[in-house]
Amino acid sequence: SDRATCHGMKVEKKAAKTSREGGASLTIKKKKKTDVPAKAAPAAAPKKKLKRAADASESKPKKQKRAAEPAAPSDLSDTAETADTAAADAGCLTNFRLSEATVAALEARGIQALFPIQSATFDLIFGGDDLIGRAHTGCGKTLAFALPTIERLLGLKKVDRSLPKPCRPLALVLAPTRELAQQVGREFAAVAPTLTCCCVYGGAPIGAQCSELRRGVDVLIGTPGRVKDLMGRSALELCDVLCATLDEADQMLDMGFADDMAEILATCTREDRQTCLFSATLPPWVVKEAPKYMRPSPRVVDLVGDKEKKASSDVRHLAIPSPGPMSARSSTINDVISMYTTSSGRVIVFCQTKAECDDLTNSDALKLEAKCLHGDIPQAVREKTMAAFRSGKFRVLIATDVAARGLDMIVDLVLQAKPPMRQRSLRPDEETYVHRSGRTGRAGRKGICVTLYGPRDREAVEQIERFTKNRFEWLSPPNPKSLVQTAAETASGDAAAVPAAACALFHAAAASLLEAKAGDAVEAVAAALALATSTTEVPPSRSLLTNIDGYLTLHATMRSPVNSPSFVWGALRKVLPAGATDGTENVRSLRLTADGHGAVFDVKEALFAAELEAKMGEIEWLSVCDEMPPLQAPPYGDGGKGGGKGGGK
Structure with a gap:
C-alpha cells in the first residue's frame, strides 16, 4: 500500500503500538487507541504559545483530560494546572510523525502542541482509516484532517516524484460555502508550503481554475457545485484521490448536497481511498448515512458526546425578547450591540433570509456601520467584505448562514435576529445554533451569543437550550x-x-x-x-412588549384569576381618565401573563407621567415592568393591539 511504501513498515508498527495505549476520549468500541505516545515531551511548551491564531483553541481542563487520558485513572483528579501541563506534553509536536518542514511551519505560527481533536485523530488518519470526527467549534478541526493528510502526501510524493499528474489531485476537501473553502485553503497553504493547493468555488473565473488544475495540484479544496462543473468540463479527474474529506459533514450530507456528494465521491475510484468526515454537530442520521460513502465500520472520534454541552462553554448564551417584525427589532439589535461590546468589538448578526439581511443593513435604527454577506452578493464583493471585517475596518457583519460554519475570526458578539429554524419543517434548528454561536468564544477567548425572540419563539429557544445543555440567561432587552x-x-x-x-x-x-x-x-x-456620551436630552422610554419608543410597559397583578383581557381593561378604566383606553394611542398591546393572575400592557409615556406616576404608590396592583414575565401565547393575531371597548383585540 501507499502507507508502507511511503513510510516503511517500521512506522506502521509503531503506529499500531501507539494505537494500543490509552484513548478514553475516542468513541471506538472494538479497539482502543491513544492520541499520542505515552512519553512526555522534554519540557512543556509555554501556555501562550499553545494558542492558534486561526484554527485551534485552548481547551478547558476537562476536555484536555478527555483528549489524552493518562495511563493511571487516579490522574484524573489532578488539579487544572497539572491537567494543562499534561495536555501540553501529550500534544507536543515531537510526539507525532510530522516532517521537519511541517513542524517548522507550525512553530512559525506559534503552534507548539496539537489540540485534543488533532492529537486524537492524527494516527488514525495517518494510518489510512476512514474516520468520523466531532469536536466543539473553534477547537482545530481543520488542522485535524490537514496535518495527517499533508504528511501522507509528502510521503507519497517522495516515492513517486511525477505526482501530481495534470487535472488529478491527490487529496480532496469539500466544504459547503465559498468562505469556508477559502479558509481551509489558507490553512493548507500555510502549513504545507511545498504542496500545491488549489481552491475552487463558484463566482470566481473558472478558466483560471482549469489552468491551475492542468498544471497539477496536490490538494483540491472546493465547493460541490464548482467541483462538478470542473468535472463536467473534463478539467478535473478524481481517480488519484487518496484522501477525501468532507468538512461540516452534516451539512454536506444534507438533502441539498447529498446527490452531489454521491456523484463526486463515486468518481474517487482509487482502491485505497480514505474518507474523513468532520463537524461540530453530528445528528444521528449523519452517523447512519455516512458509511454509505466510506469503507465498512469507519472509526469515530467524538470529543463532544451525548452528555456534554453541545455549544461552547466559553460563550455566554443570552435570550432577549424582541417582538415584532425585523424592522421593529432593529433598535433592539442596535442597543444589544451597544450594551455587550466595546467601541471596537466585532459583531456578527445572523438573519434567516437574504431579504432580512438587506433590510437590517439599511435600517436607520442601526447606527453602526454594517455590511451584509449572503449568497446573492457577487463573489468579489464577498471576499472584500470578509477581508475588511477580519481587519477591523467595520464592526458589524450581517449575514445568513454562509458565515455560520467553520469561519475562524475574532468576534466578540454573535447576535441572532431570530432563533434558527429549519426551512421545510419550521422546527428549531439546534445544529445551526451550535455553529452560529461558535463564531465567538474561539481560541480560548470568551464570547457572548444573544438570541432575540418574539412571543411565539420562546418555545423554540427553550428547545435549543435543552438540546445544547448550555444554560441560557433569560434577560430583558436593554432600554x-x-x-x-x-x-x-x-x-x-x-x-x-x-x-x-x-x-x-x-x-x-x-x-x-x-x-x-x-x-x-x-x-x-x-x-x-x-x-x-452624546446625551444632551433625556432618552425616551421604550416598551418591553413592542420596542416602541415613548411607551412604558406596566404589569397588572390581580388576586383573582384573570380569564380574559376585558377584566384588566375594566380595572384600568377606574384609574385612568375617561376615554384614555379608547383606541390604541394611549394604552395598547395588552397580553395576559402565564400565571393567570395578571397582564402586561403599554402606556404612553406622557399619559403615565400626567395621570399614573403620582398614583403608583396607591394602586397596589399596578407596577412599572422592569422585566417581562412569562406570557400566555396569543390565541390569534397579537391578541391585544386594540383599545378599550372591553376587548383588547
Missing part, C-alpha cells in the same frame, strides 16, 4: 436609559485613566464649568459625561 448608564460608566472609567499631564490642559475649562454650575462639582462632572 435607552440603561444604555446611557452603561455609557456613562464606561466614560467615567476612561476619564479616570487619563494621565495628569493631559488633565492639566483642561484645568481652566474645568474651572469655568464649575463656576457655571454654581460650584457644584458633581453637576459639572455629570454635564461633562453627558456631553462625552
Whole structure:
C-alpha cells in the first residue's frame, strides 16, 4: 500500500503500538487507541504559545483530560494546572510523525502542541482509516484532517516524484460555502508550503481554475457545485484521490448536497481511498448515512458526546425578547450591540433570509456601520467584505448562514435576529445554533451569543437550550436609559485613566464649568459625561412588549384569576381618565401573563407621567415592568393591539 511504501513498515508498527495505549476520549468500541505516545515531551511548551491564531483553541481542563487520558485513572483528579501541563506534553509536536518542514511551519505560527481533536485523530488518519470526527467549534478541526493528510502526501510524493499528474489531485476537501473553502485553503497553504493547493468555488473565473488544475495540484479544496462543473468540463479527474474529506459533514450530507456528494465521491475510484468526515454537530442520521460513502465500520472520534454541552462553554448564551417584525427589532439589535461590546468589538448578526439581511443593513435604527454577506452578493464583493471585517475596518457583519460554519475570526458578539429554524419543517434548528454561536468564544477567548425572540419563539429557544445543555440567561432587552448608564460608566472609567499631564490642559475649562454650575462639582462632572456620551436630552422610554419608543410597559397583578383581557381593561378604566383606553394611542398591546393572575400592557409615556406616576404608590396592583414575565401565547393575531371597548383585540 501507499502507507508502507511511503513510510516503511517500521512506522506502521509503531503506529499500531501507539494505537494500543490509552484513548478514553475516542468513541471506538472494538479497539482502543491513544492520541499520542505515552512519553512526555522534554519540557512543556509555554501556555501562550499553545494558542492558534486561526484554527485551534485552548481547551478547558476537562476536555484536555478527555483528549489524552493518562495511563493511571487516579490522574484524573489532578488539579487544572497539572491537567494543562499534561495536555501540553501529550500534544507536543515531537510526539507525532510530522516532517521537519511541517513542524517548522507550525512553530512559525506559534503552534507548539496539537489540540485534543488533532492529537486524537492524527494516527488514525495517518494510518489510512476512514474516520468520523466531532469536536466543539473553534477547537482545530481543520488542522485535524490537514496535518495527517499533508504528511501522507509528502510521503507519497517522495516515492513517486511525477505526482501530481495534470487535472488529478491527490487529496480532496469539500466544504459547503465559498468562505469556508477559502479558509481551509489558507490553512493548507500555510502549513504545507511545498504542496500545491488549489481552491475552487463558484463566482470566481473558472478558466483560471482549469489552468491551475492542468498544471497539477496536490490538494483540491472546493465547493460541490464548482467541483462538478470542473468535472463536467473534463478539467478535473478524481481517480488519484487518496484522501477525501468532507468538512461540516452534516451539512454536506444534507438533502441539498447529498446527490452531489454521491456523484463526486463515486468518481474517487482509487482502491485505497480514505474518507474523513468532520463537524461540530453530528445528528444521528449523519452517523447512519455516512458509511454509505466510506469503507465498512469507519472509526469515530467524538470529543463532544451525548452528555456534554453541545455549544461552547466559553460563550455566554443570552435570550432577549424582541417582538415584532425585523424592522421593529432593529433598535433592539442596535442597543444589544451597544450594551455587550466595546467601541471596537466585532459583531456578527445572523438573519434567516437574504431579504432580512438587506433590510437590517439599511435600517436607520442601526447606527453602526454594517455590511451584509449572503449568497446573492457577487463573489468579489464577498471576499472584500470578509477581508475588511477580519481587519477591523467595520464592526458589524450581517449575514445568513454562509458565515455560520467553520469561519475562524475574532468576534466578540454573535447576535441572532431570530432563533434558527429549519426551512421545510419550521422546527428549531439546534445544529445551526451550535455553529452560529461558535463564531465567538474561539481560541480560548470568551464570547457572548444573544438570541432575540418574539412571543411565539420562546418555545423554540427553550428547545435549543435543552438540546445544547448550555444554560441560557433569560434577560430583558436593554432600554435607552440603561444604555446611557452603561455609557456613562464606561466614560467615567476612561476619564479616570487619563494621565495628569493631559488633565492639566483642561484645568481652566474645568474651572469655568464649575463656576457655571454654581460650584457644584458633581453637576459639572455629570454635564461633562453627558456631553462625552452624546446625551444632551433625556432618552425616551421604550416598551418591553413592542420596542416602541415613548411607551412604558406596566404589569397588572390581580388576586383573582384573570380569564380574559376585558377584566384588566375594566380595572384600568377606574384609574385612568375617561376615554384614555379608547383606541390604541394611549394604552395598547395588552397580553395576559402565564400565571393567570395578571397582564402586561403599554402606556404612553406622557399619559403615565400626567395621570399614573403620582398614583403608583396607591394602586397596589399596578407596577412599572422592569422585566417581562412569562406570557400566555396569543390565541390569534397579537391578541391585544386594540383599545378599550372591553376587548383588547
